Amino acid sequence: MNCLLCQQPLRSDWSLAQLLSFKPLTLSRLCPQCLAQFTPIDATSACPGCGRAHSPKLCNDCQRWRRQGYALLHNRAWFAYTPAMKAFIQQYKGLGDFRLHQVFADQLQLPTRRTALVPLPSEPGHYARRGFDPVIGLFGHLPLALWLEKADTAMPQAQKDRQGRLQTPQSFTAHLPAKLPPQVILLDDLYTTGRTLYHAQAALREAGYTGKITARTLIR
Amino acid sequence: MLPLGFQLTDEELPKVGLTMASLAQLTPIMAIQSGRCQRCQQRALAPLPDGRQYCTACVGLGRVTTTTKLWRLPSGPATPSAMTWRGTLTSAQKQAAQAALTAVNQGRDFLLWAVTGAGKTEMLFPVVAAFLSRGLRVAIASPRVDVVRELAPRFAQAFAGASLAVLFGGSAWPEVPADLTVTTTHQLLRYYRHFDLMVVDEVDAFPYTQTPMLAAAVQQARRGPTIFLSATPDKPMQQAVKRARLAVAFLPRRFHGAPLPVPRQRLTGLKQVPKQLGRRDLALLQNLAADRRVLVFVPRIAWLKPLAAHLRQAGLAVRTAHAADPERAAVVQAFRQGEFTVLLTTTILERGVTIPRCAVVVVAADDPQFSASGLIQMAGRAGRSAASPDDPVLFLARHITLAQIEAIHAIRQMNRRQP
Incomplete structure (x- = not known):
């Protein structure tokens, strides 16, 4: 098998302990060099509200969300938005290279017991153009609960400035199943201002969900 | 339309x-x-x-x-224009250019097999001029964007009357169909049966040899013959020459007539590399840097930073350049203008850069990253100017490898060949 990013053959250097552990032996999807390009975020020093790196206290953005009356999402992100990550997003979402959807599958692991993993869907128009949903692709290896639906908006978030993003109106609607787990984790690719995720939270609350809602994103 | x-x-x-x-x-x-x-x-x-x-x-x-x-979209004729280049070719260059012109006029593909620094670009000028003057479209393609950047101004100067498009990833789209297009081989995918003469420079370079798509792009973008340029053509191309499927001209001499600098191999521990060079290796490098510029090649991008820090500590003016470096073009330009003496780089600069009075050092020449053709190209960065045709080339290696032997052998053989 080849590394999904650089197409170089992957080496399998299993340790004796791994060989004797009776667990399935799986190759990682990225070679160590490619993985090293990305900067993981240290959870212990990240902002408790949004998962921003190197901000052990609640950051200004999250304080503003709290002042506006939102319950904090306690977002955790796996990686920082470095140039390497920008290049990945450009290739995956921008060019639409769907092969890359599994690149981070080894890293993106989440608990599934008594938890609904709710991905933030893309707009119908974007889906029609891309042919895939980037968030559902990234987390496709997990059991997902597709409760949210997004209406078409005038302009994608990526083309707006900060103010424009924050003023985006609600475009999510939620359809809840009969049996509800006590916890929901919202999944998205990118946490920038948090606007989209807090809209999703509001949509779930509006539909009558009363459990705990947190969030996980690939990038902060 | x-x-x-x-x-x-x-x-x-x-x-x-x-x-x-x-x-x-x-x-x-x-x-x-x-x-x-x-x-x-x-x-x-x-x-x-x-x-x-x-x-x-x-x-x-x-x-x-x-x-x-x-x-x-349909193509059509270009606007005829005349060459503005007024230089002269050596007799060997003239012969090769004539052979190329004869072949492409008959519609045959042609290989210009010339050593590094033979003046391949100048040899192309009369051939390109013959096509442009007849209102035929010409493309100069290279797999390397650095080569495109190096070639574009030279062609712009030589054919000031022709409209020129320079294409690489991220460049603007040409607004009008250009008479002369200097492009990366990737960008040729945007054309269909458009070029009456296709010139592919550095056919043996990465990624052209590893990517069949690029050869297909060349085939599809042209509607006339192709001239391939190479100092180190690969086996299939040499075979095509042998079977006379490809016309060829061979130029074993540089334009200034001096033989190619033969690399000197120095077997050394390289134990501290990339943190530091051995004492004698460093002394050799300092010696070279005393009166000329030095291009230092390393096999890995990760080596650039620590090695640059070490060389800086040793009192050398060092900068680095690698593939993902956004300032690469500016750094190379500054090096050419003599703003600093040592340029530390990866194989990205093995081709196309011409710097007068410049020595070459390959650190860890035994690394599997370095192929024979790559080593020949790196050695070919030295001795480019007539004023200093014998710049030293030094391979620092832990072992002797087949690639090094092949490279040195090929250089010796070309030097032995009578022009």
Whole structure:
């Protein structure tokens, strides 16, 4: 098998302990060099509200969300938005290279017991153009609960400035199943201002969900 | 309609200012037919969740899916223009240029097999001039963007009367169809039967040899013969020459007539590399840097920083350049102007850069990263100017490897060959 990013053959250097552990032996999807390009975020020093790196206290953005009356999402992100990550997003979402959807599958692991993993869907128009949903692709290896639906908006978030993003109106609607787990984790690719995720939270609350809602994103 | 010669997807049409309405008389083709991408001629499809498929080979130029339509815009003649270059060729260069012109006038493909620094670009000028003066379109393509950047100003100067387009990833689209196009081989995928003469420089360079798509792009973008340029053609091309499928001219001498500098191998521990060089290795490097510039090649990008810090500590003016470095072009320009003495780089600069009075040091020449043709190219950065044809070339290696032996042997052999 080849590394999904650089197409170089992957080496399998299993340790004796791994060989004797009776667990399935799986190759990682990225070679160590490619993985090293990305900067993981240290959870212990990240902002408790949004998962921003190197901000052990609640950051200004999250304080503003709290002042506006939102319950904090306690977002955790796996990686920082470095140039390497920008290049990945450009290739995956921008060019639409769907092969890359599994690149981070080894890293993106989440608990599934008594938890609904709710991905933030893309707009119908974007889906029609891309042919895939980037968030559902990234987390496709997990059991997902597709409760949210997004209406078409005038302009994608990526083309707006900060103010424009924050003023985006609600475009999510939620359809809840009969049996509800006590916890929901919202999944998205990118946490920038948090606007989209807090809209999703509001949509779930509006539909009558009363459990705990947190969030996980690939990038902060 | 303008003779564009483009091959564009329906999403790309607006980028060149075209609308579907203006193309009423054209019929597009489906971009993917019977499992093959019609843009890049590769069979490398991957499925999308909505049932479509897309081509993974040329996705970097914008995705092509099973629902994409491909418009092949008709091409046409260029505006005739005359050469403004007033230099002269040596008799060997003249002969090679004449041979190339004869071959391409008969519609035959041609290999110009010339050592590094033979003046390949100048040899092309009379051939390109003959085509441009007849109103025929010419493309100069190279797999390396650095080579494109180096060639473009030289062609712009030599053919000031012709309209010139310079294309590489991220460059602007040409507004009018240019008479002369200097481009990366990747960008040729945007053209269809447009060029009456195709010149492919550095055919043996990465990624051309490893990517069949690029050879297909060259085939598809041309409607006339091709001239291949190489100092180190690969086996299949040498075979084609042997079987007379490809006309050839061989130039074993540099334009200044001096032999190629033969690399000196120095077997050394390199134990502290990349943190530091051995004491004697460093002394050798300092010695070289005393009266000329030095290009230092290393096999890995990760080595650049620590080694640069070490050399700086030793009192040398050092800068680095690598593939992902956004300032690469500026650094090379500053090096050429003599703003610093040592340029530490990876194989990215093994081709196309011409710096007068410049020695070459390859650190860890035994690394599997360095192929024989790569080593020949690196050694070929030395001795480019007539004023200093014997700049030293030094391979610092832990072991003797086949690639090093092959490279040194090939250089010696070319020096032995009578012009």
